[in-house]
Amino acid sequence: MRKPVTVLDILAKKGKEPVVMVTSYDATMARIVDEADVDIILVGDSAGMVMAGLENTLGVSMDMMVYHTLCVTRVKPKALVVADMPFLSYQAGVHDAVVNAGRLIQEGCAQAVKVEGGMRVIDQVRAIVKADIPVMGHLGLTPQSVHAFGGYKVQGRSEAAAQRLKEDALALEDAGVFSIVLECVPTSLAEEVTRSLVVPTIGIGAGPACDGQVLVIQDLLGMSKEFKPKFVKRYAELFDSIKDAVTTYAREVRSRAFPSEEHCFKG
Ligand code: KIV
Numbered sequence: 001m002r003k004p005v006t007v008l009d010i011l012a013k014k015g016k017e018p019v020v021m022v023t024s025y026d027a028t029m030a031r032i033v034d035e036a037d038v039d040i041i042l043v044g045d046s047a048g049m050v051m052a053g054l055e056n057t058l059g060v061s062m063d064m065m066v067y068h069t070l071c072v073t074r075v076k077p078k079a080l081v082v083a084d085m086p087f088l089s090y091q092a093g094v095h096d097a098v099v100n101a102g103r104l105i106q107e108g109c110a111q112a113v114k115v116e117g118g119m120r121v122i123d124q125v126r127a128i129v130k131a132d133i134p135v136m137g138h139l140g141l142t143p144q145s146v147h148a149f150g151g152y153k154v155q156g157r158s159e160a161a162a163q164r165l166k167e168d169a170l171a172l173e174d175a176g177v178f179s180i181v182l183e184c185v186p187t188s189l190a191e192e193v194t195r196s197l198v199v200p201t202i203g204i205g206a207g208p209a210c211d212g213q214v215l216v217i218q219d220l221l222g223m224s225k226e227f228k229p230k231f232v233k234r235y236a237e238l239f240d241s242i243k244d245a246v247t248t249y250a251r252e253v254r255s256r257a258f259p260s261e262e263h264c265f266k267g
Contacts (some may be wrong), residue, residue: 002078003077003078004078004080005040005046005079005080005247006080006111007075007080007111007112007134007178008038008250009039009080010039010080010178010179010200011178011179011199011200012027013039013042013200013211013212014198014199014200014211015081016086018212018213019039019040019179019200019202019211019212019213020037020038020039020040020212020213021038021039021040021041021082021202021212021213021214022038022040022041022042022214022215022216022217022220023041023042023043023044023046023047023129023214023215023216023217024041024042024043024072024217025043025047025050025051025068025071025072026051026068026072027071027072027074027075027117029217030071030072030075030077031075031077032137033077033217034039034075034077034078034079035252038079039080039212040078040079040080040081040082040202041072041074041077041080041081042083042084042114042214043058043068043081043082043083043084043108044084044114044216045057045065045083045084045085045086045087045143045144046088046143046216047064047065047068047084048060048062049117049147050216050218050223050224051068052064056143056146056211057087057143057144057146058087058144058146058147059084059087060087061217062089062100062103062244063088064086064109065083065084065085065086065108066103066104066107067105067110068083069081069083069104069108069109069110070107070108070109070234071111071164073108073109074109074180079242080111080112081109081111081112081179082110082111082112082113082136083104083108083110083112083113083114084113085097085100085101085104085113085115085116086180089199090115090121090124090128090237091117091124092125094123094124095141096174097115097124097125097127097128098127098128098133100115101128101131101133101135102131102133105133112133112134112135112136112178113128113133113134113135113136114135114136114137114138114181115128115136115137115138115144116138116142116143116144116145116227117138117139117142118137118139118164118168118169118171118172119168119169119171120163122171122172122175125137125172125175125176125177126175127222128206129175129176129177134178135175135176135177135178135203136177136178136179136180136181137169137177137179137180137181137195138180138181138183139155139165139169139172139180139181139182139183139185140155140165140181140182140183140184140185140204140205140206141153141154141155141183141184141185142183143183145248149175151186152184154184154185154186154205155183155184155185156185156189158193158205162229165185165189165193166189166192166193166196168199169193169196169201170196170197170206173198173199175182175199177199178199179199179200179201179202179212180193180197180199180200180201180202180213180230181201181202181213182194182201182202182203182205182206182210183203183204183205183206184204184205184206184231185205185206186207186248187206187207187208188207190203190206190210191209193208194209194210194211195209199210200212200222202214204231205230205231206220206231214227215226215232215233216232218232219234220232220234220235220236221230221234221235221236221238222234222235222236222237222238222239222240223238223239224239224243225239240241262266
């Protein structure tokens with residue numbers, strides 16, 4: 001029987017074996033990815049885009065995150081469940097940060113939360129950790145800063161930006177995070193940050209030197225026709241598989257080939 005994964009297990013993987021993280025937002029997918037033996041299920045605020053059809057993550061609310069987190073934790077996965085703190089649930093201050101992180105733990109039943117940003121949210125990270133809620137950091141291309149960045153661009157390319165990111169990572173570690181997501185940063189920078197930290201880094205578009213990797217499950221499964229960023233490897237082409245299946249179903253309903261006798265009840 002597989003034991004539940006804890007934040008201590010994730011910390012212990014540093015330097016030993018890679019951390020496997022994937023997103024999920026609903027019970028069906030959570031059951032599947034948990035059976036696939038992932039270490040962490042991230043209930044990302046990417047839910048806003050892949051589940052709710054929003055243009056970016058900025059419109060995601062706390063209620064949405066609590067709902068999706070609960071959909072995942074209800075199936076009692078063995079993987080550690082980390083829930084994203086959405087835009088404006090922590091930026092305005094320490095009080096909001098602790099109360100909203102607490103909601104994801106108390107109402108959503110997550111085991112940890114993820115916060116975007118470094119030094120600028122360090123007081124909030126410290127306060128959440130002080131409330132005994134494990135925190136995962138997130139640096140580099142932090143999607144909640146899309147307007148400040150002027151779009152979804154690789155971060156940390158200039159020397160000054162790379163230096164800031166390295167300082168942010170050390171500040172987050174000092175504030176007590178148990179891991180840090182590095183999104184869309186040059187491989188060499190991710191490698192340097194990973195070497196400088198005691199806690200594991202989990203990369204997305206940050207190269208192979210990170211202590212683990214994360215992908216959005218819909219990207220990994222090829223469920224979108226248009227969204228094909230460089231850092232995503234598609235392990236299936238489910239958009240086409242699902243479309244083919246539904247096209248066949250529609251044809252069989254129209255031709256009355258479905259339902260056949262095997263799908264019917266006798267009187
Ligand atoms: O919201 C999300 O899915 C994320 C991952 C891309 C790291 O933050």
